[in-house]
Every structure is written in C-alpha cells, then in structure tokens.
Amino acid sequence: MQLGLHKGMAMSDDLARRLRSEDRRLSLRQKLYRFTTYKPRTEQQVRRKLEELEAVDAEVTELLTWIRSFGLVDDAAYARRFAEASDERKPMSPAAMRRTLRSKGIADVHIDAALASRMPEQTMDAARRVAEKKLRMMRAETNAERRTKLIRFLQYRGYGWDVIRAVVDELVSVR
Helix, strand or coil, X not given: CCCCCCCCCCCCHHHHHHHHHHHHHHHHHXXXXXXXXXXXXXXXXXXXXXXXXXXXXXXXHHHHHXXXXXXXXXXXXXXXXXXXXXXXXXXXCHHHHHHHHHHCCCCHHHHHHHHHCCCHHHHHHHHHHHHHHHHHHCCCCCHHHHHHHHHHHHHHCCCCHHHHHHHHHHHHHHC
C-alpha cells in the first residue's frame, strides 16, 4: 500500500528500484533486530554488524535510530549490566572492567557511572574469590612461593596494591 501497488500494475524501472530499496531496508531491519535481541549489544558492535551487512551511512543512521527506539542499544545500561554480571560470574577488577568496556566501544562517562556504584567491599570480595580459586590450583610448595605467585596473578588481573596486600595476607597466612 505504501508504494501504491495494485493488481495489473505495470512495473516501471523506478518502481522496481523502490521495491528493491524497500526490500533491502526490511531485510537489514530484520537482521539487525535478530542481532540485538540475541544478547545485549553496544553501539560499536551494532555499527560493525551493519558494516558487515554493507549498509551505507544513511542506512546506518536510520537503523540505529530505529533500534534505539526499542531500547535495544543503550551503552550506559550495557555498562551497568556488565559490572553487575561480572560480580556474579567472573569477578574482575575495576581496571579490567574499564579495559573490557572500552574495547567494546563504551564511552568513559558510562564506564565511570557503572563503576561508581561498586563498593570497595565488592572489589575486595571479587579479588578474594579469584585468589581462592587460584590457590586451589596452585602447585607452589612454600608460603613464600604462594604469596609471590598470588601477588603476580592479582596484579595481572588489575587489582590495586592495597587490595592485593589484604587478600594475600588473609589467604596465605591461613593456609
């Protein structure tokens, strides 16, 4: 109806071009909707997907506006959910979270807001859980070796020295 089609209508070159354009637009919308509803995505991830689909700049702008209207692309919400999920499944230091979120194209403003809600106790608890798991797998023989390996591991994971010292002193002295 939008294109004014009816039975017995002659197909002009202009009409064929408009039909192909409309078909492409609907196809891109379907693919983008499936992509963004499968799991949360950042704007950068959506832009990359649209590049893969060979969308032109005008289409990208229109599609991003369309998908945002559903609330499926929201970098601030993505950063908050990422920080919350990190506490539940794979504890990360604030520095590691910041690195990961930046690599996903999240702006520093959204990252700062997501990390500001984290309490120091959450960071300490995350470091403790990671360190306990590492200690169970560690083959070091002496407490000094355990301490050294655990310190290096926590530094690699991005924890600050004050957190590392507290966790290592608590865990290695117990064992």
